[in-house]
Amino acid sequence: MTQDQMTAARQFIDAIPHSRRLGMQLEELGDGRAIISMPYDSALIGDPVTKVIHGGAVSALMDTAGGAAVVAHPLAGLGTATLDLRIDYMRPATPGQTITATAECYHVTRTVAFVRATACDEDTGRPVATATGAFTVAKASP
């Protein structure tokens, strides 16, 4: 990917309102790869007893990271939409810790991009959740 394309992809991701609202930060963007972090926020609590972040916020993080990895892939255009996303929750994220998702777009056809992603809190050796998804590929301009 050229430097210009990468800058465009970065701006595209930084401008997503819902991701901004969740406090997401783009940490790294490479060819078909994206790392996005989401700091702990008590507004995102899903379990009142344990204060653990709601799975839905983790899904939003995974979806954003997945879409970012697609947009950063040299064969996919700018802009994508999720076709399906499956999340497996391995353990509750530790309250107070930032969650970081690493997504990899591992295959792209003319129409579909395939993605896998892993989310970790500060204990990076034990993932909080993993995801696999399929995303649309923007049509090349005629």
Place this chain on the structure above:
Amino acid sequence: MSRPEPVTQVKRRRDLALSVIVNQVPYIEFLGVRFDRHGDELTATMGFHEDLIGNPILPALHGGATAAFLEITAIIGLSWSTLWDDIEAERLDVEAVQNGALVLPKTIDFTVDYLRTGLPRDAYARARVNRSGRRYASVHVEAWQDNRDRLFAQASGHFLMPQRHG
């Protein structure tokens, strides 16, 4: 024979139970989701606001907002269905729930199927509990916007049930 419970009292009890359950979860309010109840049937509404947008050019809802909306609907729907008998028998300790005694089902896995672009307007969802065992449950959720027959997303997931003691 005892007379049936007055309708206003029944509704008050059910609505109070629903509101204390929903109010326990900060993320539900964060996302702007509310629940309407007809008998035991719940319909979730995610009122549109700009912060839900994922693609400002189209514009379209963020896939993550849709996923979260569906997961909230599934968890509350599942919890509601398991608590229903207690609510009806007036066994639900509302004060204890308000003081943090409510243990919600935990998501094991969740798969979202995006069928159409989420439009910048209100979205609705209903959950169906397909199987609810002592340890695991399987729940399906459907979401639509203007037209009930044109789903824009659906999801299914497995949940770990809270263990009841005693």
